[in-house]
Amino acid sequence: MDLLLLDELGELPSGRIAVLDDAHGALAAALADRTSSSVVAHSDSLVNERRLTHLGVEIAADLTSALVGTQLVVLRLPKSLDALDEMARTAAQIGANDVRLVAGGRTKHMTPSMNAVLATSFEEVRASLGRQKSRVLHAAGPKAVKQPWPQQRHHDDLGLTVHAHGAVFAGTRLDAGTALLISQLHHLTDTEGTVVDLGCGTGILAALLARRFANVTAVDVSAAAVASARLTTSGSVDVRRADGLSEFADASIAAVVSNPPFHVGTTKDSTPTLKMIKDAGRVLISGGELLMVFNAHLPYLPRLKALGRTNILVRDNHYVVTRTIRD
Ligand SMILES: C[S@@+](CC[C@H](N)C(=O)[O-])C[C@H]1O[C@@H](n2cnc3c(N)ncnc32)[C@H](O)[C@@H]1O
Known part of the structure; x- marks a missing residue:
């Protein structure tokens, strides 16, 4: 798909080119080779961002700094329409007057709604012919659009306003798995130690934990999640962009609470969560707790169970919530 995207770019502009969510850095590397224009890359995932650091292109920490003044935006289509909407609106608002956007995706993951989302922010939207199961959308002619991102919604039942950028899991909604996990938070033992919300998304769990625990840290690999969680937790939580628990010392954490990821991009993948469970074994103090919700299958x-005594606290038709006490 990267080759199709590169073939579809047309004449490269003399000004800034932004590359978004380039999973392996191939697009940014090829563009940096083909042009003397400045190429800036932004990846929502820190894991992907780290793959870009050796390319010598500018790395932008967020969407706004990636897209300001840009003439061309090149991206792989995200799974989430909201993520695409925030990218398109930001490009139309703060890109150059002639900014255009070229977005590639696997045909099986593309829907007409993607064209509609782009048409909210750009006058002209057209699709390329498909090649090798991929296709490219072209958008040009930025419109004067409003910027609703980050969105916010107040949840009366939680007494909490949730803030969400477009790329964040569940947006401003309360996911059913998260709700089930919230119903079991009272099982956590009181502690002055650090309590971690691992894979914090919009920070709902972290914000609720901070009402009871003095030292709450929220961790997510996604820049959009971290920015959202900082708003949702409004200073009550230490929010960090990190890959799992990798930055915590051995036996330093009293409790880990997690609604872990079940996708990487568009693919179902258990690998990140299995790594999180293993790492939880490393960072938890003896007697520390891991509360986790996951799809029962x-x-x-x-x-x-290999980490320590594990009980199922509750289960519904889809999810189970478990509590593990570190041996
Ligand atoms: C199922 S969502 C849960 C979000 C939030 N806790 C909630 O319940 O609404 C899983 C989260 O894990 C994050 N994530 C995925 N891989 C990660 C990793 N390696 N390290 C930290 N967070 C990760 C995702 O970005 C996503 O926000």
Whole structure:
């Protein structure tokens, strides 16, 4: 798909080119080779961002700094329409007057709604012919659009206003798995130690934990999640962009609470969560707790039992919530 995208770019502009969510850095590297214009890359995922650091292109920490003044935006279409909407509106608002956007995707993951989302922010939207199961959308002619991102919604039942950028899991909604996990937070033992919300998304769990625990840290690999969680938790939580628990020392954490990821991009993948469970074993103090919600069919229970005594606290038609006490 990267080759199709590069073939579809047309004449490269003399000004800034932004590359978004380039998973392996191939697009940014090829563009930096083909032009003397400045190429700036932004990846929502820190794991992907780290793959770009050796390319010598500018790395932007957020969407706004990536897109300001840009003439061309090149991206792989995100799974989420909201993520695409925030990218398109930001480009139309703060890109150059002649900014255009070229977005590639696997045809099986593309929907007409993507064209409609782009047409909110650009006058002309057209699709390329498909090639090798991929297709490219072209958008040009930025419109004067409003910027609704980050969005916010007040949840009366939680007494909490949730803020969400477009790329964040569940947006401003309360996910059913998260709700089930919230119903079990009272099982956590009181502690002055650090309580971590691992894979914090918009920061709902972290914000609720901070009402009871003095030291709450929220961690997410996604820049959009971290920016959203900082707004949702409004200073009550230490929010960090990190890959899992990698930055925590051994036996330093009293409790980990998590609604972990079940996708990487468009693919279902248990690998990040299995790594999180293993890392939880490393960072939890003896007697520390791991509270986790997951889809009941996923293969996590044996791994949790290997860490320590594990109980199922509740289960519904889709999810189970488990509590593991570190041996
Ligand atoms: C299912 S969502 C849950 C979000 C939030 N806790 C909630 O319940 O609404 C999982 C989150 O894990 C994050 N994530 C995925 N891989 C990660 C990793 N390696 N390290 C930290 N967070 C990760 C995703 O960005 C996403 O925000």
